Amino acid sequence: MVASIEDVARRAGVSIATVSRALRGLPDVATSTRDRVLQAASELDYVASPFAARLASGRTATIGLVVPFVNRWFFAEVIDTVENALRRAGFDLLLYNLGDAEGRARFFDVMPMRKRVDAVLVASLVLEEAEFTALTDLGRPVGLLGLQREGFLSACIDDVGSARMAVEHLLGLGHRRIALIGGDTDDPMAFTPPLHRRDGYRDALQSAGIEPDPDLEHLGYFTPEGGRDATRYLMSLPEPPTAIFAESDEMAYGALRVIRGSGMRVPEDVAVVGFDDQPLSELMDLTTVRQPVADQALDITTRLLALIAEADDGATRDPAVVLPTELVIRESSVGAARTD
Amino acid sequence: MVASIEDVARRAGVSIATVSRALRGLPDVATSTRDRVLQAASELDYVASPFAARLASGRTATIGLVVPFVNRWFFAEVIDTVENALRRAGFDLLLYNLGDAEGRARFFDVMPMRKRVDAVLVASLVLEEAEFTALTDLGRPVGLLGLQREGFLSACIDDVGSARMAVEHLLGLGHRRIALIGGDTDDPMAFTPPLHRRDGYRDALQSAGIEPDPDLEHLGYFTPEGGRDATRYLMSLPEPPTAIFAESDEMAYGALRVIRGSGMRVPEDVAVVGFDDQPLSELMDLTTVRQPVADQALDITTRLLALIAEADDGATRDPAVVLPTELVIRESSVGAARTD
DNA sequence: CTGTTAGCGCTTTCAT
DNA sequence: ATGAAAGCGCTAACAG
Numbered sequence: 234m235v236a237s238i239e240d241v242a243r244r245a246g247v248s249i250a251t252v253s254r255a256l257r258g259l260p261d262v263a264t265s266t267r268d269r270v271l272q273a274a275s276e277l278d279y280v281a282s283p284f285a286a287r288l289a290s291g292r293t294a295t296i297g298l299v300v301p302f303v304n305r306w307f308f309a310e311v312i313d314t315v316e317n318a319l320r321r322a323g324f325d326l327l328l329y330n331l332g333d334a335e336g337r338a339r340f341f342d343v344m345p346m347r348k349r350v351d352a353v354l355v356a357s358l359v360l361e362e363a364e365f366t367a368l369t370d371l372g373r374p375v376g377l378l379g380l381q382r383e384g385f386l387s388a389c390i391d392d393v394g395s396a397r398m399a400v401e402h403l404l405g406l407g408h409r410r411i412a413l414i415g416g417d418t419d420d421p422m423a424f425t426p427p428l429h430r431r432d433g434y435r436d437a438l439q440s441a442g443i444e445p446d447p448d449l450e451h452l453g454y455f456t457p458e459g460g461r462d463a464t465r466y467l468m469s470l471p472e473p474p475t476a477i478f479a480e481s482d483e484m485a486y487g488a489l490r491v492i493r494g495s496g497m498r499v500p501e502d503v504a505v506v507g508f509d510d511q512p513l514s515e516l517m518d519l520t521t522v523r524q525p526v527a528d529q530a531l532d533i534t535t536r537l538l539a540l541i542a543e544a545d546d547g548a549t550r551d552p553a554v555v556l557p558t559e560l561v562i563r564e565s566s567v568g569a570a571r572t573d
Numbered sequence: 574m575v576a577s578i579e580d581v582a583r584r585a586g587v588s589i590a591t592v593s594r595a596l597r598g599l600p601d602v603a604t605s606t607r608d609r610v611l612q613a614a615s616e617l618d619y620v621a622s623p624f625a626a627r628l629a630s631g632r633t634a635t636i637g638l639v640v641p642f643v644n645r646w647f648f649a650e651v652i653d654t655v656e657n658a659l660r661r662a663g664f665d666l667l668l669y670n671l672g673d674a675e676g677r678a679r680f681f682d683v684m685p686m687r688k689r690v691d692a693v694l695v696a697s698l699v700l701e702e703a704e705f706t707a708l709t710d711l712g713r714p715v716g717l718l719g720l721q722r723e724g725f726l727s728a729c730i731d732d733v734g735s736a737r738m739a740v741e742h743l744l745g746l747g748h749r750r751i752a753l754i755g756g757d758t759d760d761p762m763a764f765t766p767p768l769h770r771r772d773g774y775r776d777a778l779q780s781a782g783i784e785p786d787p788d789l790e791h792l793g794y795f796t797p798e799g800g801r802d803a804t805r806y807l808m809s810l811p812e813p814p815t816a817i818f819a820e821s822d823e824m825a826y827g828a829l830r831v832i833r834g835s836g837m838r839v840p841e842d843v844a845v846v847g848f849d850d851q852p853l854s855e856l857m858d859l860t861t862v863r864q865p866v867a868d869q870a871l872d873i874t875t876r877l878l879a880l881i882a883e884a885d886d887g888a889t890r891d892p893a894v895v896l897p898t899e900l901v902i903r904e905s906s907v908g909a910a911r912t913d
Numbered sequence: 914c915t916g917t918t919a920g921c922g923c924t925t926t927c928a929t
Numbered sequence: 930a931t932g933a934a935a936g937c938g939c940t941a942a943c944a945g
Contacts, residue, residue, distance in 0.1 A: 235688070237922060248932045253924060261930055280687050284633070285922035287624040288937045303656070304649040313643045316670045320685065328668050330656045345660065347620050348575070457856045490856050516797045516830050577938060588916045593940060601914055625938035628921045
């Protein structure tokens with residue numbers, strides 16, 4: 234069978250306590266002893282049983298990552314980054330995918346990560362009070378990604394300001410009828426961006442002295458099809474917009490397809506700006522707000538790990554980190570003839 | 574502190590063994606006793622410590638999912654489906670993302686899932702002999718998704734046949750110069766599709782009496798940019814193709830963009846067929862091979878779980894399951910004027 | 914049907 | 930610097 238700590242102890246001629254200390258790099262182990270233990274462990278191809286260690290120590294070396302979806306660019310990117318950071322730190326990643334309202338309810342009801350994680354990381358969920366409570370009742374640190382809240386570690390971008398920047402870009406190009414294709418802010422599976430990006434859109438218009446026209450705000454459900462349908466609707470208005478700001482690149486793709494596919498020109502007839510800067514956006518020549526997803530994920534993961542390790546050298550001193558975004562200007566807003 | 578099995582036992586007035594049995598739904602527990610235990614557990618908000626249970630039972634109720642990437646449609650879809658199926662079965666998902674050649678080497682070197690999973694699920698990786706050995710040396714069942722191998726449980730599609738179907742569609746439309754945009758079959762991070770889809774492409778041509786032209790096979794690296802660059806190259810050939818078969822939809826998007834963006838018409842000047850049928854493909858009017866990703870993932874997960882549960886009512890009787898694909902014909906191959 | 918009793922394989926005082 | 934021993938919170942025979 235597979236080797237246990239006793240086998241290593243026997244082979245190294247020491248006690249199991251010493252093996253434990255040596256293998257974990259604890260102090261107060263003679264170098265020669267440590268070498269002997271390391272040698273024996275390697276000869277036996279020994280790895281400690283994580284469950285025994287967890288039971289004895291109370292630490293799980295695992296963090297739970299809660300996401301509303303996994304098959305959307307943002308969240309896939311988050312999972313990728315977090316998994317990597319954890320792996321390097323010797324931590325396991327337990328993934329919790331909510332999926333839909335029913336899955337979400339089940340999750341918060343059962344709380345499947347009870348007693349199995351050292352910390353929790355929640356990505357871009359608009360959490361209800363009860364859900365926040367359920368999370369904090371786990372008695373573990375909770376990190377927030379893509380949203381912030383008093384008393385919690387978090388990393389996010391300035392969605393409001395970023396959306397404002399996008400719309401101001403369009404205003405600067407002379408557009409006055411600018412439509413918004415957004416997410417459903419009433420959706421039970423709502424995540425945070427729809428709320429804030431819409432606010433930024435309205436802010437920008439109002440600052441320019443334009444009263445937001447409710448007819449120009451349409452749901453796109455954060456999918457390409459949603460963006461397509463919204464655009465068809467918008468372009469059929471008596472007074473269609475001359476520019477569209479989509480709260481995500483995916484919705485912008487739908488918009489581009491409708492416009493380009495129906496013989497209209499982008500941006501001459503309609504300008505389009507998205508949000509995210511997914512890889513496909515460069516290909517689509519889409520002007521968009523680039524947000525540093527990996528940076529946000531890495532930042533919050535690192536600080537969460539530091540907090541757990543109690544090597545908390547200021548990890549919580551600056552609990553809410555806001556990372557900068559950047560407007561990437563491409564042809565969908567300024568055209569190919571751009572000279573600068 | 575949080576309740577343990579002893580607290581429940583005391584409250585219910587039974588032994589901890591009875592609590593254990595009652596809570597796990599084992600037989601030979603009087604209904605009244607079970608009710609009392611359930612009541613006590615719920616009052617104390619008790620959940621068993623998974624680590625103690627794992628240590629005592631040897632079962633981990635966890636499966637390890639190994640993927641080369643998480644931010645590609647296919648794999649995101651797989652993760653989504655597997656996570657869901659496991660959650661319902663009360664299993665945890667431990668995600669292992671290889672990422673790149675270095676990450677892959679580290680993974681197989683360290684074997685981080687040793688002693689922590691009941692089974693392993695590997696998605697679409699071209700595994701070397703040594704890697705297969707490393708996996709089987711875990712001493713746990715290994716399931717394969719997107720590939721098959723003698724002696725392993727697997728679920729996949731017929732990549733060769735599906736690619737042949739796609740190319741035969743183009744041949745049926747009268748095309749003779751059909752290009753292939755594919756993946757790198759020599760890449761250390763190679764996954765299985767590139768190999769087989771290329772074979773299917775060549776098969777179809779040869780069956781039609783056409784000798785595959787190496788100039789018409791170009792790398793697209795399974796990304797939109799790769800597809801774009803490959804298409805630019807192909808269209809600059811002295812004798813450009815009249816049709817393109819891309820081994821993935823993402824590469825096909827790049828092709829479509831180049832063709833449509835440069836004033837050529839799809840499919841009149843160049844027809845395009847992809848592979849996968851991602852959600853964006855309908856929007857792009859892309860003819861493509863639809864593969865049932867969720868079905869594959871669900872199928873293999875279910876059978877792996879059955880195998881672990883030893884409720885193996887035939888789970889392994891049919892170890893290699895091949896799921897059907899379907900050609901979804903859209904405008905990128907037949908045009909808008911299609912009458913049927 | 915239920916209780917007793919060994920462990921599972923580690924970590925962690927507490928001695929020495 | 931090292932070892933002995935007491936758990937960690939369960940599961941699984943084995944009795945009864």
